[in-house]
Amino acid sequence: MRRSPRSPGSCSPYSSERTKERGIHILKRLSFLVFLLTFLAAGCAHRSSPVSPLPQLVKVVSNSEQIPLKSPEVSVTSGNESADRKENPGNGEEGEEEEIATITDPLESFNRAMFRFNDKLYFWVLKPVAQGYKKVVPEAPRVGVKNFFSNLKFPIRFVSSLLQADFSGAATEFGRFAVNTIWGVGGLLDPASSKQLNIPKNEADLGQTLGVYGLGQGFYIVWPILGPYSARDSIGIAGDYYLYPVSYITPWYDRLAVSAYEGVNDTSLRIGDYEFIKEAAIDPYVALRDAYSQYRQKKVEERRGQPVPPKPGGVR
Amino acid sequence: MERHFIGLSILMFFLSTLPGYAGAPLDTVQTNVNKVLDVARDPKLKGESAKRIKKEKLEAIYEQMFDGVELSMRTLGKNWIKINPAQQQEFIQLYRQILEKAYIDKILSYTNEKIVFSKENMLSNNQAEIQTNVITSSKEIPIFYKVILKDGIWKVYDVVVENVSLVQNYRSQFNSILAKNTPDQLLEILRKKVKG
Numbered sequence: 367m368r369r370s371p372r373s374p375g376s377c378s379p380y381s382s383e384r385t386k387e388r389g390i391h392i393l394k395r396l397s398f399l400v401f402l403l404t405f406l407a408a409g410c411a412h413r414s415s416p417v418s419p420l421p422q423l424v425k426v427v428s429n430s431e432q433i434p435l436k437s438p439e440v441s442v443t444s445g446n447e448s449a450d451r452k453e454n455p456g457n458g459e460e461g462e463e464e465e466i467a468t469i470t471d472p473l474e475s476f477n478r479a480m481f482r483f484n485d486k487l488y489f490w491v492l493k494p495v496a497q498g499y500k501k502v503v504p505e506a507p508r509v510g511v512k513n514f515f516s517n518l519k520f521p522i523r524f525v526s527s528l529l530q531a532d533f534s535g536a537a538t539e540f541g542r543f544a545v546n547t548i549w550g551v552g553g554l555l556d557p558a559s560s561k562q563l564n565i566p567k568n569e570a571d572l573g574q575t576l577g578v579y580g581l582g583q584g585f586y587i588v589w590p591i592l593g594p595y596s597a598r599d600s601i602g603i604a605g606d607y608y609l610y611p612v613s614y615i616t617p618w619y620d621r622l623a624v625s626a627y628e629g630v631n632d633t634s635l636r637i638g639d640y641e642f643i644k645e646a647a648i649d650p651y652v653a654l655r656d657a658y659s660q661y662r663q664k665k666v667e668e669r670r671g672q673p674v675p676p677k678p679g680g681v682r
Numbered sequence: 683m684e685r686h687f688i689g690l691s692i693l694m695f696f697l698s699t700l701p702g703y704a705g706a707p708l709d710t711v712q713t714n715v716n717k718v719l720d721v722a723r724d725p726k727l728k729g730e731s732a733k734r735i736k737k738e739k740l741e742a743i744y745e746q747m748f749d750g751v752e753l754s755m756r757t758l759g760k761n762w763i764k765i766n767p768a769q770q771q772e773f774i775q776l777y778r779q780i781l782e783k784a785y786i787d788k789i790l791s792y793t794n795e796k797i798v799f800s801k802e803n804m805l806s807n808n809q810a811e812i813q814t815n816v817i818t819s820s821k822e823i824p825i826f827y828k829v830i831l832k833d834g835i836w837k838v839y840d841v842v843v844e845n846v847s848l849v850q851n852y853r854s855q856f857n858s859i860l861a862k863n864t865p866d867q868l869l870e871i872l873r874k875k876v877k878g
Binding site for chain 1: 780781784785788819820821844845846847850851852854855856858859871872875
C-alpha cells in the first residue's frame with residue numbers, strides 16, 4: 367500500500383478541508399482494496415458485461431468448470447472428436463436437429479485447463495462473494511443494478527443494430543434507452559419493458575454482427591476469467607469493450623471495481639444455474655461448449671432473418 | 683367478426699378431421715406443463731416427506747409427456763443404429779433417469795414462476811414447436827418444446843432452453859464420449875451418473 371502514515375499530530379485544526387480530502391483518499395484506497403479482493407471474482411464482471419449476451423444459463427459458463435471425470439477414458443477426448451462431431455449433420459436419420467452449430471476445438475487441452483480454472487474461481491471466490499452480497503441486498507435493488515448496467519450497454523446494442531442495417535432495431539434501442547434513462551431513474555427501472563410500452567430489448571453485439579456479415583464462429587476458446595468464446599466473438603468483445611461506458615472510467619482500478627461489482631451483482635441473481643448445468647451434464651466441458659456454440663449460432667441466424675429452421679424434414 | 687368465426691369453425695372442422703390429429707399440440711403441452719406445476723405447487727405436498735410422492739407423480743407425467751424412444755434416437759443420432767437393441771433399451775432407461783434426476787429438483791423449485799404459452803409453429807404435419815416463456819422475478823427464459831405426433835398423441839422429443847437444444851447438447855456429449863469409448867463404456871458411465 368502506498369499509504370504514507372502521518373503523525374497523529376498532523377490532523378491539526380487548520381485543515382478540516384484536508385481531513386476531508388484524506389477521507390476521500392482512504393475511501394479510494396478502500397475501493398482499490400475491495401477491487402483487489404473482488405478482482406478474481408471479476409470473472410463475471412467482464413463476462414456478463416456488454417460482452418456476453420449469453421443467456422442466463424450459458425452465462426454462468428463464464429465461471430465454467432469441469433468435473434474431474436470419474437472415468438479416465440472420458441477425459442481423454444481429443445481434437446478429432448470435433449471432427450467427428452462435424453460429420454454428424456451428414457447423418458440424415460435424425461432430421462432437422464442434426465445440422466445445428468458445432469464448433470471446432472483445436473485448443474481443447476488448453477481450454478479444459480482454463481475451464482477448470484474458471485470453475486474453481488467460481489466456487490472459491492465469485493460464488494461466496496455473491497452469496498454474501500445476496501444476503502445483504504434484497505432482490506429488487508439487485509435487479510435494479512442489473513437493469514442499470516444493461517441500460518449502460520445501450521451503445522453496444524445501438525451501434526451493432528446499425529451495423530447490421532437493422533434500423534428499426536436501432537430506433538427501438540434508442541427509444542428504450544431514452545425511456546429507461548428518463549423515466550426509469552437512470553436505468554434502474556425498466557419501464558420500456560412494461561406492459562404498457564412493451565418495447566422489447568434488441569439484444570445485439572459486435573460478435574453477432576460479424577456473424578451476420580458471414581464470418582463463421584471459428585475455433586472455441588475458453589479465456590481465463592472471461593469464460594467461453596469463439597474466435598469471432600473474441601474479436602466482438604474487444605469491440606464491445608470500446609462501446610461500453612464503464613470502460614472509460616478512470617482510474618483503472620475504479621473501472622475494475624465497477625466491473626467486479628457488476629459481476630457479483632449478476633452472479634447473485636443466478637446462483638445455482640451453473641451448478642445445475644454441471645450437475646445435469648455427463649461431460650460439463652463439452653456441454654458448455656455445445657451450449658455456447660448453439661446459443662451464439664442461433665443469435666446470428668435470428669438476425670439474418672432465418673428464424674431457426676422450420677425445416678419440413680424429419681417426417682418419419 | 684361472425685365471418686371470422688365461421689371461417690375458424692370450418693378450419694377447425696377440417697383440422698379435426700385430419701387423421702390422427704389429436705388436438706392442438708400447444709394444448710397437449712400446456713396441459714402437461716400445468717399438471718407438472720400443479721404437483722410442484724400442491725400445498726398438501728410440502729416438506730421433505732412429500733418429495734418422494736411428488737417425484738413419483740412427476741415421473742408419471744414425464745411418461746405421458748415425453749417420447750423416450752424418439753428422444754434417445756435423436757440424441758444418439760448416427761450412433762443409435764451402431765448399438766444393439768439391448769443397449770438401446772438400456773440407454774433409453776438410463777437417459778430418462780439422468781434427465782429426471784437433473785430436472786426434478788429444478789422443476790420442484792418452480793413455485794412463483796409464470797409460464798406463458800405464446801406460439802405454436804407447425805414444423806411439418808406431424809411435428810410442431812411450442813414456444814413458451816418462463817417469467818421469474820428477475821428474468822425471462824424462453825423454453826421451446828418440440829413435439830411429434832405418435833399414435834394420436836403429441837409427445838415431446840426435444841426441449842430448447844434459451845436457444846440451446848437439450849437433445850443436441852447431450853448428443854455432443856455422447857458423441858464426444860463415443861469417439862473414445864465403446865457403447866458399453868458409455869452405458870457404464872451413464873450408470874455411474876445415475877447412481878452417483
